[in-house]
Amino acid sequence: MSVSNMKRSTYYYNVKKPAALDKYAEVKAYILEIYEKSNKTYGYPRITKALEKLGYTYDRKTVAKLMKELNISSIIRVKKRYKQGRVSHICSNKLNRAFTSEKPCLKWVTDVAEIKINNEKVYLSAIMDLYNREITAYSVSKYNNEEMVIDNLKQAIDKTKDTTGLMIHSDQGILYQANQFRKLLKENNIEQSMSRRGNCYDNAVMESFFATLKCELVYINKFKNIVLTNRTYVTFLIKNKS
Structure with missing residues (x-):
């Protein structure tokens, strides 16, 4: 009993x-x-x-x-974490928060933003020229992967006639440490700079741009759907506000 x-x-x-x-x-x-x-x-x-x-x-x-x-522990798989010791391609912070430029195509900053559309995630990679704060090129994808940031970089390079003396600054994201990304920079004589670990202020201009974009576009609009136009790009169809 x-x-x-x-x-x-x-x-x-x-x-x-x-x-x-x-x-x-x-x-x-x-x-x-x-x-x-x-x-x-x-x-x-x-x-x-x-x-x-x-x-x-x-x-x-x-x-x-x-x-x-x-002798018990959670059976749920522990999430893998990248240890700092494994990272081998971190660059110094050469930009050092000098967010102005006397000429075009001397200083670029870049980052990736996650955007939620109808409970789906999409990713926006953008490159900004610090001369006039203009977005030189961008790529949008459903996947936060190396292909997206490389496509973004290729677009920006294609629009630029001369990359002499050009520097691009990003955070320490694994995508910016990728071999193909660094190879493309080297082939075009572009110097690489990275923020200090965990310091968003070192790339404050891009952080501010994405914050404004989300406030003025994403948060105040309703989106009908997300349409893949090919393997990488995404087109947002905006529904009328309600």
């Missing part, structure tokens, strides 16, 4: 390891129960929050330690 809603594994854990021998025995039992009820998907951050709802307040590190002792 069932006398408790406690899971079998929780019960046997308490039987095998009496509370008198382990001051965390009670909370460990609840950790096991929460873990099993989540289908083994909860890691220590979510288990910590679940324990708080039961009146048990523990530091995340403590909960992580207890889970390690119980």
Whole structure:
């Protein structure tokens, strides 16, 4: 006859390891129960929050330690993160926030913005000339990939008769470290510059441009749909405002 809603594994854990021998025995039992009820998907951050709802307040590190002792962990795949040590093509910040230029085609800045249209994501890559803050070229794609930024760069180069002394500045995004992107720069004698890690102010002009674009176009309009005109480009069909 069932006398408790406690899971079998929780019960046997308490039987095998009496509370008198382990001051965390009670909370460990609840950790096991929460873990099993989540289908083994909860890691220590979510288990910590679940324990708080039961009146048990523990530091995340403590909960992580207890889970390690119980030999349990979330079965959800951990997201891969790029470590700084693996990055081999980071350039120095040669632009150094000098966001003015005496002549056209001496200083370009570039970045990629994510735009949501009807719960779908599209990506806009743009290159701006700091001489007059004009967008020299842009590419739009459903995929934030190397092909998009290279196409954007090729467009800008094709429009430029002379790239002598030209420098292009971006963040440290993996797309700007790609071999093909750097090769294209080298072939056209374009110097590369990058923002310092995690410092958006080093590319503030592009950040400001994308913020204005979203406020004045994306947020105040309703979009009917997104139509792929070929493998890369996207055309936005704007519906009347409502």
